Amino acid sequence: MSEHLHKRPHRLPPRYPVTIRRLQWLTPRVANLVLHGPELSGFEPADPGSHIKLILPPPGVTDTPQPLRHEGRRPVFAEGVTPPFLRTYTPLRYNAETLELEVEMLLHGDSPASNWLRSARPGHNIIAAGPRGGWVPPQDGDWYVVLADDTGIPAAVQVLQALPDRPVTALFEVVDERERRPLPAVPDDLPCWLYREPQGLTAGVPLEQAVRESQLPAGRGYVWMALEAGAMRRIRRHLIEDRGLLPECMVTRGYWKLGTSDHPDGDYGTE
Structure with missing residues (x-):
């Protein structure tokens, strides 16, 4: 990184x-x-x-x-x-x-x-x-992708507010529709809300599926993500190995980990 x-x-x-x-x-x-x-x-x-x-x-x-x-x-x-x-x-x-x-x-x-x-x-x-910590988004991107689960939405909102006027995709994963809410200074139609219920999906699965099914635009892009550590690593690996995205064009944060209490800070998934 x-x-x-x-x-x-x-x-x-x-x-x-x-x-x-x-x-x-x-x-x-x-x-x-x-x-x-x-x-x-x-x-x-x-x-x-x-x-x-x-x-x-x-x-x-x-x-x-x-x-x-x-x-x-x-x-x-x-x-x-x-x-x-x-x-x-x-x-x-x-x-x-x-x-x-x-x-x-x-x-x-x-x-x-x-x-x-x-x-x-x-x-x-x-x-x-x-x-x-924090991230100053580079202003030279042709497009941006922001991914977050329940734990990463507040940080993702700040990132969205700091992006330049370029095409942006934002995917937010929560438990169910009751967790969908208005976000400050973010257009209502910008984040696509993904739900784990009622299907009973494991945390990170809806985001991973959505990324694998998505089409990334041409040009130089940046991806910022904050979510469950295992899902973050799988998405990061997919973007690098299958999509050819450069590691230096990604900010990846594992905010928590399934089965673990008090996951340590600084998990960037770069090992």
């Missing part, structure tokens, strides 16, 4: 104590959280598709516990305090005037983050860290 497609800073990102100001369920599985805090005055928006860490409280605790100190990168907590856990999300929108940061969270099985989201309420306090 070429250096200009991915940024990999190694310094510890800044952390911002924030309070949930508003929480709205957009679909049965997706909630929009508006986070607020005076320290967000130092938040610096990153490139499209960047990510932040949300540091969330352990089960049974309302607010994220603060460490007593840090020993290098490791936080040290008071005796008897259960440490928080971290999960990765897209900073969807940042308002410097109101010091608000919007994040979309997904109910994703019986996971710690999903269980926290079910009980989250306005007034609860957590910590946001970042942002990092």
Whole structure:
């Protein structure tokens, strides 16, 4: 993967104590959280598709516990305090005037983050860290393809908003029609919504089938995708081996992996 497609800073990102100001369920599985805090005055928006860490409280605790100190990168907590856990999300929108940061969270099985989201309420306090990463879309493409499953849609929306005025194909895979929703600053007819139900398809299968059945335009194109890690690798391999797309013209992200909890960041499928 070429250096200009991915940024990999190694310094510890800044952390911002924030309070949930508003929480709205957009679909049965997706909630929009508006986070607020005076320290967000130092938040610096990153490139499209960047990510932040949300540091969330352990089960049974309302607010994220603060460490007593840090020993290098490791936080040290008071005796008897259960440490928080971290999960990765897209900073969807940042308002410097109101010091608000919007994040979309997904109910994703019986996971710690999903269980926290079910009980989250306005007034609860957590910590946001970042942002990092992201992608500045090259402006020399003749066409662009954006692929995302449930977990990658917020980042995909940012990528779509940053593309030049060229032909764009956007395929978004979700569980069923109830998860389809209006997307900010994206034309209603742009994303093609694909559903796993009622057929009971495995995550990534609808996207993979749609890509294999599609016709790519002529000329120089770029593909950005964020989805289940196994499906991402199969689509990436297909585009390289069967379609002749150059690896440097793709940004591929495995946001999660079937059968795995807390899939690590930085899975680009390039091994």
